Amino acid sequence: MADLLWPGDERAGDLFSDGALLKAMVDVERAWLAALVSAGVAPSSADAHLDSLVTSDLLERLAREAESGGNPAMALVSWLRGALEDTCPETARWLHRGLTSQDVVDSALMLCARDATTQLRAALVDQIDCLARLVETHSATPMVARTLTQHAVPTTFGLKAAGWLTGVLDAYDDVAALVLPVQAGGAAGTMAGAVELASALPEPLEVVHRMTQDFTARLGLAPSIPWPTSRAAITRLADATVRCTDAWGRIANDVLTLSRPEIGELSEGTGGGSSTMPHKANPVLSTLVRRAALTTPQLAATLHLAAAEAADERSAGPWHAEWATLRTLLRRAVVAGDQTRELLSGLRVHTDRMLHTLAAAREDVHAEQRSLADLTGSAPRRSYVGASAMFVEATLARATGVLAGTVSATARAEESR
Amino acid sequence: MADLLWPGDERAGDLFSDGALLKAMVDVERAWLAALVSAGVAPSSADAHLDSLVTSDLLERLAREAESGGNPAMALVSWLRGALEDTCPETARWLHRGLTSQDVVDSALMLCARDATTQLRAALVDQIDCLARLVETHSATPMVARTLTQHAVPTTFGLKAAGWLTGVLDAYDDVAALVLPVQAGGAAGTMAGAVELASALPEPLEVVHRMTQDFTARLGLAPSIPWPTSRAAITRLADATVRCTDAWGRIANDVLTLSRPEIGELSEGTGGGSSTMPHKANPVLSTLVRRAALTTPQLAATLHLAAAEAADERSAGPWHAEWATLRTLLRRAVVAGDQTRELLSGLRVHTDRMLHTLAAAREDVHAEQRSLADLTGSAPRRSYVGASAMFVEATLARATGVLAGTVSATARAEESR
Amino acid sequence: MADLLWPGDERAGDLFSDGALLKAMVDVERAWLAALVSAGVAPSSADAHLDSLVTSDLLERLAREAESGGNPAMALVSWLRGALEDTCPETARWLHRGLTSQDVVDSALMLCARDATTQLRAALVDQIDCLARLVETHSATPMVARTLTQHAVPTTFGLKAAGWLTGVLDAYDDVAALVLPVQAGGAAGTMAGAVELASALPEPLEVVHRMTQDFTARLGLAPSIPWPTSRAAITRLADATVRCTDAWGRIANDVLTLSRPEIGELSEGTGGGSSTMPHKANPVLSTLVRRAALTTPQLAATLHLAAAEAADERSAGPWHAEWATLRTLLRRAVVAGDQTRELLSGLRVHTDRMLHTLAAAREDVHAEQRSLADLTGSAPRRSYVGASAMFVEATLARATGVLAGTVSATARAEESR
Amino acid sequence: MADLLWPGDERAGDLFSDGALLKAMVDVERAWLAALVSAGVAPSSADAHLDSLVTSDLLERLAREAESGGNPAMALVSWLRGALEDTCPETARWLHRGLTSQDVVDSALMLCARDATTQLRAALVDQIDCLARLVETHSATPMVARTLTQHAVPTTFGLKAAGWLTGVLDAYDDVAALVLPVQAGGAAGTMAGAVELASALPEPLEVVHRMTQDFTARLGLAPSIPWPTSRAAITRLADATVRCTDAWGRIANDVLTLSRPEIGELSEGTGGGSSTMPHKANPVLSTLVRRAALTTPQLAATLHLAAAEAADERSAGPWHAEWATLRTLLRRAVVAGDQTRELLSGLRVHTDRMLHTLAAAREDVHAEQRSLADLTGSAPRRSYVGASAMFVEATLARATGVLAGTVSATARAEESR
DSSP states (O other): OOOTTSTTGGGGTTTTOHHHHHHHHHHHHHHHHHHHHHTTSSOGGGOOOOGGGOOTTHHHHHHHHHHHHTSHHHHHHHHHHHHHTTTOHHHHHHTTTTOOHHHHHHHHHHHHHHHHHHHHHHHHHHHHHHHHHHHHHTTTOEEEEEETTEEEEEEEHHHHHHHHHHHHHHHHHHHHTOOOBOOOOGGGTSOHHHHHHGGGSSSHHHHHHHHHHHHHHHHTOBOOOOOTTOOHHHHHHHHHHHHHHHHHHHHHHHHHHHTSTTTOSEEOSSOBOOSSOTTOOBOHHHHHHHHHHHHHHHHHHHHHHHHHTOOSSBOSSHHHHHHHHHHHHHHHHHHHHHHHHHHHHHOEEOHHHHHHHHHHTHHHHTHHHHHHHHHHOSOOOSSOOTTHHHHHHHHHHHHHHHHHTSOOHHHHHHHTO | OOOTTSTTGGGGTTTTOHHHHHHHHHHHHHHHHHHHHHTTSSOGGGOOOOGGGOOTTHHHHHHHHHHHHTSHHHHHHHHHHHHHTTTOHHHHHHTTTTOOHHHHHHHHHHHHHHHHHHHHHHHHHHHHHHHHHHHHHTTTOEEEEEETTEEEEEEEHHHHHHHHHHHHHHHHHHHHTOOOBOOOOGGGTSOHHHHHHGGGSSSHHHHHHHHHHHHHHHHTOBOOOOOTTOOHHHHHHHHHHHHHHHHHHHHHHHHHHHTSTTTOSEEOSSOBOOSSOTTOOBOHHHHHHHHHHHHHHHHHHHHHHHHHTOOSSBOSSHHHHHHHHHHHHHHHHHHHHHHHHHHHHHOEEOHHHHHHHHHHTHHHHTHHHHHHHHHHOSOOOSSOOTTHHHHHHHHHHHHHHHHHTSOOHHHHHHHTO | OOOTTSTTGGGGTTTTOHHHHHHHHHHHHHHHHHHHHHTTSSOGGGOOOOGGGOOTTHHHHHHHHHHHHTSHHHHHHHHHHHHHTTTOHHHHHHTTTTOOHHHHHHHHHHHHHHHHHHHHHHHHHHHHHHHHHHHHHTTTOEEEEEETTEEEEEEEHHHHHHHHHHHHHHHHHHHHTOOOBOOOOGGGTSOHHHHHHHTTSSSHHHHHHHHHHHHHHHHTOBOOOOOTTOOHHHHHHHHHHHHHHHHHHHHHHHHHHHTSTTTOSEEOSSOBOOSSOTTOOBOHHHHHHHHHHHHHHHHHHHHHHHHHTOOSSBOSSHHHHHHHHHHHHHHHHHHHHHHHHHHHHHOEEOHHHHHHHHHHTHHHHTHHHHHHHHHHOSOOOSSOOTTHHHHHHHHHHHHHHHHHTSOOHHHHHHHTO | OOOTTSTTGGGGTTTTOHHHHHHHHHHHHHHHHHHHHHTTSSOGGGOOOOGGGOOTTHHHHHHHHHHHHTSHHHHHHHHHHHHHTTTOHHHHHHTTTTOOHHHHHHHHHHHHHHHHHHHHHHHHHHHHHHHHHHHHHTTTOEEEEEETTEEEEEEEHHHHHHHHHHHHHHHHHHHHTOOOBOOOOGGGTSOHHHHHHGGGSSSHHHHHHHHHHHHHHHHTOBOOOOOTTOOHHHHHHHHHHHHHHHHHHHHHHHHHHHTSTTTOSEEOSSOBOOSSOTTOOBOHHHHHHHHHHHHHHHHHHHHHHHHHTOOSSBOSSHHHHHHHHHHHHHHHHHHHHHHHHHHHHHOEEOHHHHHHHHHHTHHHHTHHHHHHHHHHOSOOOSSOOTTHHHHHHHHHHHHHHHHHTSOOHHHHHHHTO
């Protein structure tokens, strides 16, 4: 996938593409079929691999047919049954029995979301690794702190970068805590169909319980009671994702400001060019990351609205609004995460400019310090960066905690040398 | 185009697709080239058709290359120059001279927006036509009015449909008033490049003025001074578009409520089925239209934010956030417009159920009337629908005004019989 | 009114305050009463001034009672009837007859909105006046244009300010075009109550029509058929208001950037201080204006959602969500409009810094010009600001058009000297 | 506090009112003063109670003065110093030393937020308690499940209410996990001022560390390194709050639908009246709860945008946009939480109507079951509610877990009898 109107989109690869979604839906149907067979509800002749049935020209067709049923699962089931009818009649008969289209769509969305959050976590870990180095390197690099755009007091670039790192660590905590639940509720979240199917066996409720566990395990999702109109899993996913773009957007904003030519304290590793001005080195990565951060909060708001308006046992409209919104939100976050990784790993820190700005502002940025002199009576501390080192250390300790439990791509690359 | 996660998406056809955007960008470059030649600024050997250069495999490549420059125009220009270098060296030399990538992207977006608004207007006119008939037919069809979900007083279905029509007419007025401006400002909105190029001719400013008029006319856009960070054209477009989905969403919500089986006063022409429940006839079109209406306001909010944060002479992020947001907004509106057209033309009105509900609620819905009796002393008017007919008439007059100036697709179809 | 958490809020005075809303609701009831009497529907003894009944301790009481009915009009009507019962029994009997609470709330909101838009227009006109002077003064003041935060080509501060002016003119056009309609529909928009009341007279529909015209004229609102669930009047008001904050936010962003100490090309007339750093002169007005612009688009999105979900003949929730949202939106806009007026009138332009930056960037900002040299063969134009003067002139002409039709506060102040 | 335009607002009492915020800011200044004294940095003569200085007429004055500094803390500090100068000169000298206005505002916001989350938790626990009873009572009450507005299959009202309970439990988990951090960073988050003040003592960094712990403990907030532009604490608070209104909005939507007269399966304990229609019993609480849920997601989006745009060491605009947005969000949630508590405790369940609807739809709602018959060969299970009881039990177990750790107001009331 690529997108002329969202440069960098291809960084998200196949994530949530129609193809990925279709594959995920087929995986869901297959896992359910296997669970039916494994539980003894369906005959073993009903089990079958379904992947080979799916061809690329199917996508366009299903997309078109998705409209009449209102979702893509119905068209898929009907097509699969047709394709299986002659060669695997038992599979055709048992396919999708006990499920409803919402089970297929929601579980498939969760499978795609898992790929997305895996990529988000990887990007966050790499950023944590990279930022931790940056913070360490510059823990004593003096620069001016700016508040309301004006020079305030001295700080260190290490502390500024530690602030960035804090945002990334906060986002990591939220993404790492996400739970992506399976959806298996049947027509209205009661599992009535599945229980009916199991009713020839002893203890049908127990059979259905085990079957759902089996289904969940096959998909690698988290167990859950049905959640057709309880959408916290979606909104938590959305909120954690926006927390990522919040953290990255804030970094991008800082880089954009500090790479203004009049300031020049930071610059991107490789700036973007101009179609007409040969001299320009635009902070393109920061620009594109900030772009994402300006759009994602409103996408999450849509998902919250869909959750709040999720009436009945399946909502008419709110549920349908979630799918593409979630895709756009997660793709944009994955793209921005990768761009931020590249931005950070290539970031150039111009310590000379930092020093120069601070020196030029010396009178102003020590005004507060002078105003405290009459209170203390002691000689002013030279650097006036207070407890910066202490805060830097605390932030690095958090980073170490995360990195100890994971291995970043950078570390992996180094190890493999 | 089709989209598994936005069923019905193919109704918007090629609108704002990468292919459409690419074609529009090439049209912009070509129009500018022609204007340069026509003004005598560039030699006539510089003019060339560019369409044939564009092949479908170009899309993926440009999308990938768009990232390093931050927008798709730069990659296109560089590719076109390369492709022209040998065969049309003068074209390669003069291509894009005096323009900047924002000119190309913004003008191309406006060209795509024109296609979108043309489709929106057509859908609105057809809906006005269809609704006007519905209003006329049912101007005296009694039904109960509902406020805060409860039975209030009698009304007519004609008046309810006139309310829908009012929303559609309001949206039509806003869409019809839209102005889609050309963007031609050069590197920073000063046209310095163009003036420089024209400086060999007498009165270069006058030459550039005429050249811009020529360029604008070739594209069929509205003349405008450069607007790189004055984004009212975008936000007006967005607001008018959301006004469309507001009007349609409100209709969809009414249909969803009134087609509940317990109410049964309306139903969609052909309901959608269920993957597991054979009896179901779901109000799928209403569901999908409401879906769109729940998402578009937040997309317009993003475009307003982009306008408010549009700093400098080209913004770093806000501008970039507009493109895909505008595409999604307009495609969803075009899809919803077409679905609403189909919904309205197939809508089934169950006047018997309306009568039945009203009769059953007779005691309640005339309570207000009884409470007024002591004030008037006159016998209560039977129908108690007040000035409904007067309001219906006023609404139909507005519809007639619009339809007189246009010819709806339905009318065209009838004429061609 | 004042608000610790929205500094500057008192600039909006009493606008949309509970007191203002109460007064507006009483005005609506009074106007309707007068129209009933004037039409001969109610006896002349029913007419009465109601203002004197309203005391300040009523507010808290009505606010508390508003909840049980779901809106403030019901509590007011019930209170007024009680207060009138003994002294003006006919007034008590006829009060509110034929209206519904939505008529009272919506019409009162429109009255408050009129005060808001009057203030918005006044602020916009003053800004246009002030910006036109700024543009004229600096039409030839050279400065560097910045794109994606980097130096691009030369421009003039006049052209930059003309861009600001364009935004303000666009907003003015939208605000000036607003229509604020009366709401008079009775229980469900049919006017059945009013017609019933008029049914003792000949031609009751005609009577009601005249009565509504009278009511509308007394309130000074625009005539309209009832619009209980057709909410374009609200969303247009919201969109035009956000267009104002968009325009002001963009100015504020530019001032924030250009008043950074490293750039120093602009500064606010009087900067804000710091609680701890004596030297600081913060760009507080720009900060507070930008604050508003970051919040209003989402408020307008809420109003669009309310419009799209406005089902039945009165919606259960969406309507209720509009009131406070509209108040916050309009108060914030009025505050930001006044702050922008002050910001612009006090703005200090440091032409020396502009020149200095441009000179220092000379090599870079003429790179494009040099790259065009081989095409033209003619000597480069010194200033390289292209058609800036032409665009400035066109913008000033628009401003003159607006100012010719209005008299700005500045002009009034000058005249009165 | 009360609000004509947000009926029910007084349920949030003084929460985040100007008075509450002022008190919180004074508490912050006092806690810091006490910490300075306790650490031996300031003389013990500097300590003083400040509460008595604060009079009600101060609010208006501070609100007005807040604008020039851009925030309310600066005006407060300056006023307090003036008020203390003569009587407590040492307090006046030491007040606020080492803090910055953002420390005061942010910490005060967190204190107000603590009051809000305490109320949210209490409301959630009461709802959990109430819903658990409802679920238990109706675990076997049959009703029809509805998907896309149409009858689907049978379910139980217990399972529907268990779905509501799940939403409330999810929200509870998120609110209970919130951490509200202290802000103490000085001018730019380095604590340079505090360290300077402590520099006359041995180990000044250690002194500042203990002083901050003391300050934090006095306020009862969570320890944190400074977070002037790391705003996850704010966005997490916002997201958890919206998750509350999501859960309540979804309940409200269900009640609104099921209390339509044609359905009549639920009704509010006491419906709201009408200003003109004596018979009406409107679902007012549901209406007002849904109202809140339609507005909060956009407020949270604003807080995320503020987080993403939080540049420099204190942002110019984004930070300022947070305060009132947070207040509105939290007040609305507290009001809606209390309304939902009342809604649930008074909810009337019409099991006869549920049975009647289900019986009338019998043919349809067992269609799926019949279609499964050929697969199983066994006799259909009578109820066809599948594993509903199992899901009900799992949900009740979650509720019990929460209730075991808390004591709900209902339980407290019962105990005290």
